[in-house]
Amino acid sequence: MSELEVSRRRFLGVSMATGGLAATATRAAVAQTTTPPVRTPEMTDVTLDVNGRRHALTVEPRTTLLDALREGLRLTGTKKGCDRGSCGACTVHVDGARVLSCLTLAARCQDKSITTIEGLASKGELHPMQAAFLARDGLQCGYCTPGQIMSAVALVEEGRAVSDDAIREWMSGNICRCGAYPHILAAIKDVAGSGSRS
Amino acid sequence: MPLDTGIPVIGRSIVGQPIDRRDGRLKVTGRARYAAEFDIDNLAYAVLVQSTIASGEIAGFDLSEAQTIPGVLTILTPDNAPRVPQAAPGQSETSGPLVAKPLLQDKLVYYNGQHIALAVADTLERAQQAAALVRAQYREAEAQIRMQDALGSAYPPKRFRNGARPPDSRRGDPEATFTAAPVKIDATYTTPVEHHNPMEPHATIALWEGDGDSKRLTVYSATQGFRTRVTPSRSCSGSRPSRCGRSARSSEAVSAARATPGRMSRSRRWRRRPSGAR
Amino acid sequence: MQNFTLADTASLDAALAAAQQTDTKFIAGGTDLLQLMKDEVERPQHLVDLDGLPFDQVTTSDDGARIGALVKMSDLADNPDLRRRYPVIAEALLASASPQVRNMATIGGNLLQRTRCGYFRDPGVAACNKRRPGSGCSAILGFNRLHAVLGGSDYCIATHPSDLAVALSALDAAVELRGSDGVRSVPINELYLLPGDTPERETVLNPGEIITAVLVPPPATGERSHYLKLRDRASFEFALVSVAVAVAVDDGRIRSARIAVGGVGTKPWRLPNVEAALVGLPVNRDALVEAAAHAAEGARPTRENAFKIPLMQRAVARALATVTA
Numbered sequence: 195m196s197e198l199e200v201s202r203r204r205f206l207g208v209s210m211a212t213g214g215l216a217a218t219a220t221r222a223a224v225a226q227t228t229t230p231p232v233r234t235p236e237m238t239d240v241t242l243d244v245n246g247r248r249h250a251l252t253v254e255p256r257t258t259l260l261d262a263l264r265e266g267l268r269l270t271g272t273k274k275g276c277d278r279g280s281c282g283a284c285t286v287h288v289d290g291a292r293v294l295s296c297l298t299l300a301a302r303c304q305d306k307s308i309t310t311i312e313g314l315a316s317k318g319e320l321h322p323m324q325a326a327f328l329a330r331d332g333l334q335c336g337y338c339t340p341g342q343i344m345s346a347v348a349l350v351e352e353g354r355a356v357s358d359d360a361i362r363e364w365m366s367g368n369i370c371r372c373g374a375y376p377h378i379l380a381a382i383k384d385v386a387g388s389g390s391r392s
Numbered sequence: 393m394p395l396d397t398g399i400p401v402i403g404r405s406i407v408g409q410p411i412d413r414r415d416g417r418l419k420v421t422g423r424a425r426y427a428a429e430f431d432i433d434n435l436a437y438a439v440l441v442q443s444t445i446a447s448g449e450i451a452g453f454d455l456s457e458a459q460t461i462p463g464v465l466t467i468l469t470p471d472n473a474p475r476v477p478q479a480a481p482g483q484s485e486t487s488g489p490l491v492a493k494p495l496l497q498d499k500l501v502y503y504n505g506q507h508i509a510l511a512v513a514d515t516l517e518r519a520q521q522a523a524a525l526v527r528a529q530y531r532e533a534e535a536q537i538r539m540q541d542a543l544g545s546a547y548p549p550k551r552f553r554n555g556a557r558p559p560d561s562r563r564g565d566p567e568a569t570f571t572a573a574p575v576k577i578d579a580t581y582t583t584p585v586e587h588h589n590p591m592e593p594h595a596t597i598a599l600w601e602g603d604g605d606s607k608r609l610t611v612y613s614a615t616q617g618f619r620t621r622v623t624p625s626r627s628c629s630g631s632r633p634s635r636c637g638r639s640a641r642s643s644e645a646v647s648a649a650r651a652t653p654g655r656m657s658r659s660r661r662w663r664r665r666p667s668g669a670r
Numbered sequence: 671m672q673n674f675t676l677a678d679t680a681s682l683d684a685a686l687a688a689a690q691q692t693d694t695k696f697i698a699g700g701t702d703l704l705q706l707m708k709d710e711v712e713r714p715q716h717l718v719d720l721d722g723l724p725f726d727q728v729t730t731s732d733d734g735a736r737i738g739a740l741v742k743m744s745d746l747a748d749n750p751d752l753r754r755r756y757p758v759i760a761e762a763l764l765a766s767a768s769p770q771v772r773n774m775a776t777i778g779g780n781l782l783q784r785t786r787c788g789y790f791r792d793p794g795v796a797a798c799n800k801r802r803p804g805s806g807c808s809a810i811l812g813f814n815r816l817h818a819v820l821g822g823s824d825y826c827i828a829t830h831p832s833d834l835a836v837a838l839s840a841l842d843a844a845v846e847l848r849g850s851d852g853v854r855s856v857p858i859n860e861l862y863l864l865p866g867d868t869p870e871r872e873t874v875l876n877p878g879e880i881i882t883a884v885l886v887p888p889p890a891t892g893e894r895s896h897y898l899k900l901r902d903r904a905s906f907e908f909a910l911v912s913v914a915v916a917v918a919v920d921d922g923r924i925r926s927a928r929i930a931v932g933g934v935g936t937k938p939w940r941l942p943n944v945e946a947a948l949v950g951l952p953v954n955r956d957a958l959v960e961a962a963a964h965a966a967e968g969a970r971p972t973r974e975n976a977f978k979i980p981l982m983q984r985a986v987a988r989a990l991a992t993v994t995a
Contacts, residue, residue: 229434229514231463231514231515231518232462232463232514234462234463234673236673236674236675238676254515254517254673255673255674255675255676255717256517256671256672256673256674256707257517258704261516261517264429265515265516268431269422270422270425270426270428270429271421271422271423272422273426273591273592274428274593275591275592275593277593277708278705278708278709279701279704279705279770279771280906281591282768282770283591285770291744291773292769292770292773293770293773293774294701294770294771294774297700297701297704297705297771297774298700298774299676299697299700299704301676302676302719302721310422311421311422312421312422312423314421315421320417320420320421324420324421325420327416327420328412328413328416328417328420329410329412331412331413331416333413333416333419333420335590335591335592336415336416336418336419336420336424337426337590337591337592338591339419339420340420340422343420345769345770348769349769362904362905363904363905364769365769366768366769366904366905366906367767367768367769367770367771367906368768369591370591371589371590371591442794444794444795444796504794517671520671521671521672521673524672524710
């Protein structure tokens with residue numbers, strides 16, 4: 195395989211899990227007709243472990259994890275809202291902690307375990323938090339929703355969902371322009387269970 | 393008589409019934425597609441450049457640094473942007489010069505942050521970097537930024553909302569009633585300018601496909617409305633595809649550009665028709 | 671953002687050597703630095719990655735606390751020993767930023783974060799003496815509701831943003847600095863520089879020096895501490911006015927008090943006049959309010975932020991009432 199072939203395939207984020215073969219074949223066919231970005235010395239290779247699958251990517255040091263997910267891997271579930279760390283729409287889990295992917299450099303994520311909204315549902319079954327957001331209508335336009343759900347899942351795992359005020363405070367890193375906050379609170383309380391008091 | 397919405401009706405009304413959103417499952421799983429997220433290969437990325445003065449004229453651009461960024465395809469400015477027709481006649485006078493003013497058609501600056509150029513590159517980071525390196529020289533004019541300062545020269549518009557109703561409303565005889573009233577409150581209330589600021593960034597994908605008479609433009613955008621009178625197929629009337637901003641980096645039939653400076657993503661397709669149509 | 675090289679480091683010595691290059695900055699959590707780079711305020715050509723260096727431990731003893739500079743804000747806020755001995759630190763951390771930011775941001779980075787002044791952070795604004803020395807200050811006659819009433823100059827009135835720094839100021843903490851010249855310790859209250867006529871110089875750090883630890887002396891016997899933060903939003907917002915207090919009371923009278931205010935100064939601001947006025951006072955509302963009045967001494971309002979002065983006095987009184995209740 196020529197060097198150019200390798201870099202094309204890497205740019206398209208060829209996944210190395212066995213389940214991705216069909217997708218790989220399709221992408222390889224398309225790759226023949228696409229032009230990869232001009233290669234520069236700054237580019238670096240990184241392997242990202244996303245939702246249990248490993249992806250080889252070529253990124254620049256300045257590439258954020260958010261852009262690597264959305265543009266490099268076409269995982270657009272994680273949203274770009276402010277791109278400055280203020281809105282929380284880009285929230286993902288890295289090594290079990292909720293963080294902002296817009297302020298994370300992809301090149302620093304080698305060997306880290308990343309979970310995005312696409313990785314919550316299991317074999318077609320919604321994660322309880324996803325089901326709760328649906329049942330409680332914790333969304334309208336839906337753009338903040340993946341970040342809200344990723345943050346909420348972590349909040350419950352952190353054991354912080356002890357009261358309404360605590361939930362509001364520990365969800366303060368996620369904003370919602372549609373104002374679905376009361377329903378988001380209700381969804382989180384559903385999942386947190388009878389441990390939370392008003 | 394209940395509307396036939398195709399949604400199962402429980403009792404007499406769907407209001408108050410716990411019905412899941414039709415797109416709810418897509419949204420909670422991250423599979424709902426917003427304007428910038430349609431899976432299209434071979435994208436170029438375009439980033440808007442904003443003015444840093446509030447009023448005046450652009451004297452010129454220095455693109456020398458921006459053009460050195462590897463992967464930059466073009467920098468559009470009023471000097472080289474395609475010509476687009478101005479607003480249709482009969483436009484309401486209260487719309488002002490900005491509402492129907494297409495981008496990059498002249499060098500006048502009306503407000504701080506006005507879009508004055510577009511940097512196009514093969515990755516988002518390169519387009520952002522190139523946009524940041526576009527330098528504009530200005531002839532700055534004094535900006536009028538406070539409404540109170542301009543009220544002295546205010547006038548009622550001749551046509552308001554296309555003549556649908558007069559600009560001011562009145563009922564009865566306010567002046568006489570006010571004079572005779574035992575209790576009078578005379579106050580001026582102002583509200584600040586408010587922007588919708590949905591969380592989805594303003595982003596558009598423009599996808600050109602086909603050649604010649606079968607050339608097709610699809611635009612993915614989040615907007616509450618489209619103006620379909622001015623169509624790209626007319627404005628870029630066929631003579632030179634490059635004037636439509638088609639990416640030069642691929643000679644393939646499919647090439648696409650995504651521009652960044654919403655609730656539902658909509659797409660519109662325009663087809664070239666034989667001249668005279670639309 | 672322009673391109674840069676990103677270098678791992680195997681050791682502190684390697685990091686310090688790498689920092690000798692020009693146009694080089696350290697990156698730890700990156701939560702402030704990447705914002706500044708996206709906005710083209712900071713444009714380093716080289717980043718040295720501090721992740722993995724052994725400065726991520728917290729030890730507390732009767733001699734005080736040693737907090738590694740790479741400890742995450744969230745981990746420090748959850749540390750039970752720290753919460754028990756220095757509630758003001760935990761409260762300041764939990765009042766800062768958001769849960770996601772706190773999971774990424776480090777103690778050292780928090781202390782060195784740059785001001786939130788909107789003119790500083792917008793390179794489209796030409797006049798900013800901090801960003802472009804000699805170009806002027808847009809805030810002084812501009813939108814300055816959030817700017818400083820203490821410590822400003824004709825060159826700069828930008829507010830210092832860190833809550834943690836205010837808490838550490840009240841506790842007389844110090845930072846341990848390491849550079850190629852060796853190790854030194856600098857009290858927090860001497861770490862930050864007033865803007866004067868050189869607002870581009872913000873700390874006493876030498877080029878290539880990094881903070882490796884924060885050292886906090888043991889609390890005085892019976893001392894209780896507390897952080898109060900007042901702001902436009904209930905959370906995830908910088909302070910309009912904040913107060914850190916550490917007070918010891920014997921038999922209803924104040925034995926010692928240490929007070930620092932934030933949101934109002936170009937650096938965290940100790941209030942020695944208030945502290946002196948409090949010693950020996952009985953703990954009652956009128957006494958606290960009267961002592962707190964001294965907080966306004968030396969304060970210079972701008973066109974939009976005069977409200978901060980009475981707000982600061984009341985906040986000091988309230989924080990004192992809370993911590994002596």
